[in-house]
Amino acid sequence: MIRARFAPSPTGLLHIGNARMAVFNWLFAKRYHGTFVLRIEDTDVTRSEKRYTIQLIEDLHWLGLNWQEGPDVDGPYGPYQQSERLYLYHDICQKFLKEGLAYRCYCTPAELEERRKIAKLMGKPPRYDNRCRRLTDEQKKSFETSGLKSTVRFKVPDELVVFDDLIRGTCQFDMSLMGDFVIMRSDGTPSFHFAVAVDDTLMKITHVIRGEDHLSNTPCHILLFHALKHIPPQFAHLSLTMGTDRTLLSKRHGAFSISEYRKLGYLPEAVLNYMMLLGWSPKDKKEKFRVEDIVDTFEITSMSKAPAVFNQQKLDWLSGQYVREADLERITSLAIPYLQETGLIPKDENNIDKTRLKLVVDAARNNISCISQITQEADIFFKESLVSEKHVGFLSSGTSQTILLSFYSQLQKFDTLSPEVFKEALATVQKEAKIKGKELYLPIRIALTGREHGPELHCVVTILGTDTCKKRIERFLFVKK
RNA sequence: GCCCCCAUCGUCUAGUGGCCCAGGAUGUCAGGUUCUCAGCCUGAAGACAGGGGUUCAAAUCCCCUUGGGGGUACCA
Numbered sequence: 001m002i003r004a005r006f007a008p009s010p011t012g013l014l015h016i017g018n019a020r021m022a023v024f025n026w027l028f029a030k031r032y033h034g035t036f037v038l039r040i041e042d043t044d045v046t047r048s049e050k051r052y053t054i055q056l057i058e059d060l061h062w063l064g065l066n067w068q069e070g071p072d073v074d075g076p077y078g079p080y081q082q083s084e085r086l087y088l089y090h091d092i093c094q095k096f097l098k099e100g101l102a103y104r105c106y107c108t109p110a111e112l113e114e115r116r117k118i119a120k121l122m123g124k125p126p127r128y129d130n131r132c133r134r135l136t137d138e139q140k141k142s143f144e145t146s147g148l149k150s151t152v153r154f155k156v157p158d159e160l161v162v163f164d165d166l167i168r169g170t171c172q173f174d175m176s177l178m179g180d181f182v183i184m185r186s187d188g189t190p191s192f193h194f195a196v197a198v199d200d201t202l203m204k205i206t207h208v209i210r211g212e213d214h215l216s217n218t219p220c221h222i223l224l225f226h227a228l229k230h231i232p233p234q235f236a237h238l239s240l241t242m243g244t245d246r247t248l249l250s251k252r253h254g255a256f257s258i259s260e261y262r263k264l265g266y267l268p269e270a271v272l273n274y275m276m277l278l279g280w281s282p283k284d285k286k287e288k289f290r291v292e293d294i295v296d297t298f299e300i301t302s303m304s305k306a307p308a309v310f311n312q313q314k315l316d317w318l319s320g321q322y323v324r325e326a327d328l329e330r331i332t333s334l335a336i337p338y339l340q341e342t343g344l345i346p347k348d349e350n351n352i353d354k355t356r357l358k359l360v361v362d363a364a365r366n367n368i369s370c371i372s373q374i375t376q377e378a379d380i381f382f383k384e385s386l387v388s389e390k391h392v393g394f395l396s397s398g399t400s401q402t403i404l405l406s407f408y409s410q411l412q413k414f415d416t417l418s419p420e421v422f423k424e425a426l427a428t429v430q431k432e433a434k435i436k437g438k439e440l441y442l443p444i445r446i447a448l449t450g451r452e453h454g455p456e457l458h459c460v461v462t463i464l465g466t467d468t469c470k471k472r473i474e475r476f477l478f479v480k481k
Numbered sequence: 482g483c484c485c486c487c488a489u490c491g492u493c494u495a496g497u498g499g500c501c502c503a504g505g506a507u508g509u510c511a512g513g514u515u516c517u518c519a520g521c522c523u524g525a526a527g528a529c530a531g532g533g534g535u536u537c538a539a540a541u542c543c544c545c546u547u548g549g550g551g552g553u554a555c556c557a
Contacts, residue, residue: 009557044556109555116554125483126553151555168486177484178553185555192557216485216552239487239550246549274493277506281494285505304487304494307550311492314507320519366520373519423515430515441516453517 002034004207006060006067007196009041010052013257014059016310017211017241017249020275024238024300025209026065027276027291031298037203038070040081041196043189048083059258063268064291069203077203082195089190092198092228093152093183101227102183104150105132106143128153128179152184154194154224161219166207166236167303173219181220193217197224200233209236209300212307236300239279239307249310256310265334265371267326270319277314279304288321316369323365332361335374342375344382359463363455377454381463385450385472395476399435400443406432407444408473417466419458447476 006022008014014022029036038060042048057072069075079085096102107128116126133155135143143150158176165171183194190198200208200221215237225232241249249256261271269290277287280303282294323331336352339345345352364377387395394400410425430436445457448469454460461469 007557011557041557047556105555107555112554120482123482127483128554149555165486171485173485182555187555189555191555196557211551212486213551214557217557237486242550244492248550277493279493281505283495285495287493287506306487308494309492311507314493316519317507324520367518369519426515436515438516445516451517453519455518456520457516 002029002032002207003037003203003205004029004034004209005037005039005203005205007039007041008056009044010049010056011044011047012052013259014056015249015256015258016275019059019063019258020241020278021209021211021238022060022065023272023275027295027298028207028209028300031295035069036067037205038067038080039199039203040071041192042081042083043192043195045189055259062262063258063272082199085199086189088202089184089195089198090188096227097152102152102154103133104140105153106148106150107132125177130180133180149186151182151186153180154183156180156223161222163218163222163232163235166234166301167305168237171215175219193220193224197221197228201225201228201230205233207234207236209238212237212240239304241278242307242309244309246309265338266319267322270322274315274318278308288318320369323368323371328358328362331365331371332358334371335361338372338375339378344375344379356463363459363463366455380449380451380454380460387446387450391446391450395443395447399439402433403429403435403440403443404447404473404476408470408477411466411470411473414466417462419462422458422461448472
């Protein structure tokens, strides 16, 4: 039985990079009908915040991920929050100490920092020199009585650690190059390495899928697994996601948090789809796909080893595809809050003309990539359009006036408009004015919407209706410069 | 500095020794859609980082160089 996990630390908002790790763990578990575990790594007390945990769970759910074990659903190997597992780490640490696998280190952070600096200056590796390994009983006693707090360090053996990575193949590290690392901080909380190894052991994790940034940590974890007398899980280190400047994706690259995308009205399935496209591609080369379409063929071993640059344009394209294909009812109800917020439609849902709204949304969705953009696209249907001075000038020209007049007189003939009626009317205008193409459409578009771009004119006209069209055209009849 | 990982169009990628003077997607550009468009259709330009090997044959295997990323913490 396969058990994968996503183990974020709640020190900030979940962004595309981390979320992608969650997605592939989830996908992998799903693929093999295994268990997906969510574990919150909140041992860094100063940086971890409860609200981030709450947000994280919400964001993951929004994306459509679900887990069988986690802090919110519990499970047989809980608790699933490291801050609640402190006693476990403590017990195991004591065991390590007793077995001589670890030892107390009394060096202060300041001392360590100083030594690192000096080592660096001398061109030597800035690693810990293991000095507290060889403390005499006397020295230990004197440190203890002086009240100096200690950390616990793991004795790193001088050996070659070799392991097979599902993505990168055989990897090996010479541990003689590494200093003894801290497993327990002086405040009694476990270090990341220790907590990870303990939890993955206790939670019976079979596959650790995580970022490449953990690749060089892996030998440390393997050593700990050995010390815990546990066979290490399989590892798969995914390449990282970067910004356009080829540095690790972070907040300063823009709105990359999942909740930000949700706020902007991206559809979760689009964001999910895009994340899966980073570092992986389906066999059939169809880039737009649902999870159900690809789970059965997903192979983690075929994932890209090279880091991928996050491309907002491609996300927007994909998202636009989803917006256009999605159920109109759904898109409409998603659009309502945005339209209300900008005051385009009433706050009271009962006062909204849903039938008309659906037409508006359907017309506007062609030109947007996320729902929040609907307000810029749809405002022409709800409020009197402002026409710029430049456009007024354009509308007052001879040809514009001819068209507007002709179109206006056509409007008099119809009580209700439809795309067909509009096309017919326009054909007449064209014949009368002997003008076609851009010169024909643009004056009408600008007079009606105040813009050069927008949804198809026949949609605009049909939705606005005869009266509104007439009123809006009237504003520009007989306008002189 | 030391250690590790990586390297195909601007970007995401296909490619696992001959189907490749490299395929798709996005983006860009051009044309079409009796208007516009971030929509739809058609088309164009656009890449195997460089140098050595191995082989009848290399984007694909090996080595070096270069470039990028990560690690080297009482962060995760």
